Amino acid sequence: MAKTILITGASSGLGAEMARQFADLGYDLALCARRLDRLEDLKADLLERHPGCRIAVRALDVTDDAAVFTVFRSFAEELGSIDRVVVNAGLGKGAPLGTGGYDANRETAVTNFVGALAQTEAAMEIFRRQERGHLVMVSSMSAVRGMPRSMATYAATKAGVAHLAEGLRAELHGGPIKVTVLYPGWIASEMNEGNKSPLLVSTEKGVRAMVSAIEKEKDSAHVPPLPWAPMSVVLRHAPMPVYKKLI
Secondary structure, three states, rough: OOOOEEEEEOOOOHHHHHHHHHOOOOEEEEEEOOOHHHHHHHHHHHEEEEOOOOEEEEEEEOHHHHHHHHHHHHHHHOOOOOOOOEOOOOOOOOOOOOOOOHHHHHHHHHHHHHHHHHHHHHHHHHHHHOOOOOEEEEHHHHHOOOOOOHHHHHHHHHHHHHHHHHHHHHHHHOOOOOEEEEOOEEEEEEEHHHOOOOOOOOHHHHHHHHHHHOOOOOOEEEEEEHHHHHHHHHHHOHHHHHHHHHH
């Protein structure tokens, strides 16, 4: 029987590409995002490539707490079980603190942290009932160390969700429920539009590294590993004058 993976924020970018790559690996898919029309298009494309794949789609705004639990439970009921949940949905809005951008910062904080908390609660409800499962938290390289200017709130939310997942891993260590935290670097997506850095990799290549880490059930992974694994050490330990130049 095929494994089933639930991916939030699956209508575009990293989420949509994960859906494609996991379908290629033979998974059944539970896909949700705010834009149902895009999910339906993705489902049609995937079924054309993989006619035997079971694919369920739902519209979901992860800031709607009740909807998160309803959608996750309905996926589990429709597909029988959920083997993996990828907490991927997020926002990249932001403004320097104290410059009048509170609304954007708050929206990012609520979506990226409170929304991720709701998704984690809903996923763990399923996993505890099944007595097995794999939670995957998509954090960010920005979580390695506090970021300045418009990235400050975003980076803080990504550090928060990483610690949420790591705390859960400490609780569950040695048991049948696994937890992975991914720290993506610069991967082409809607969130990275306009990024001209030579370190930016294609969506396909970046997600391939993410999928590999997920399949190996790594505790944590900086993806792609090069240059981001060694870069994480530099960013974490660089003196502030050096750090400011790097970012």
